Amino acid sequence: MDVGVVYFFTDQGPDPIEFGQAAEGYGFESLFVPEHTHFPVSRKTDYPIPYGGPELPGFYLRTYDQIVTMSMIAAHTQTIMLGTGICLLAQHDPIAKAKQIATLDHLSGGRVICGVGMGWNVEEAEAHGVVWKQRYSTVRDKLKVMQALWTQEEASYDGQRASLAPSWAWPKPAQPNGPRTYLGGAGPTTMRHAAEWADAWYVVPSAEDPTLSKTVPEFRRVVEESGRDPESVGIAVASAPPDPAALESYRELGIERAVLWVDPADDPGEGMRNLETVSKVLAQIS
Structure with a gap:
């Protein structure tokens, strides 16, 4: 089993390059970067209890752009895998x-x-123009468009929520079949969609089943x-x-x-110390 870390990078926390280099140096196999574009002040949607809600942590309001951050880290590291953890794909143009x-x-x-x-x-x-009740099919079809562009010489896809007329696009990803795709989330609907079209389910363990001893067999069924x-079909936590x-x-x-999980901090030194603390588990499981 590979072991990585996830961190909310903000303009008040540690430098992403320094953090990525340290994570690679400690021996973490991957580093995942979350995404939020903005938060409307209305705050009609409560912060989910499984994530620590209902109060919204301040770091959500200050996150760096996901792809720019990953690119900066990639340019200054050698081996660590970099994950969109996760990309809110319904909010983006898939091409x-x-x-x-x-x-x-x-x-x-x-x-x-x-x-x-x-x-x-x-x-x-x-x-971003997302129809909330259509978000699952929107993410599915947008991902299918992306995979077509990654893997087909003349790419096309005809979907319910997103389509692509025959098109050329390069460069192709270095990975022959494109990056491995994870569908993140929890609950039976996300589980079903991951089972149907993702490479792996990126599951947040529930309080009722923190070890996933019940969830994993159910997902495989x-x-x-x-x-x-x-x-x-893989499973990642x-x-x-x-x-x-x-x-x-x-x-x-x-x-x-x-x-x-590495606790975010609004102090660069504290964020780096949090990473160091979490890294100590590697020696205990290797």
């Missing part, structure tokens, strides 16, 4: 996003993981019911606790990657 990610993967030597998700803030999504081989016992349980369940 432009495919170009960004293909370019980053090409220039970084194949180090991109493409995590996508629905988001939770209705007002943020609607400001849903994958099989969707007509896919359960062994062909989002915002995993830096707890050796939990990580060992994930490993035993066949989890492909655990991405550890």
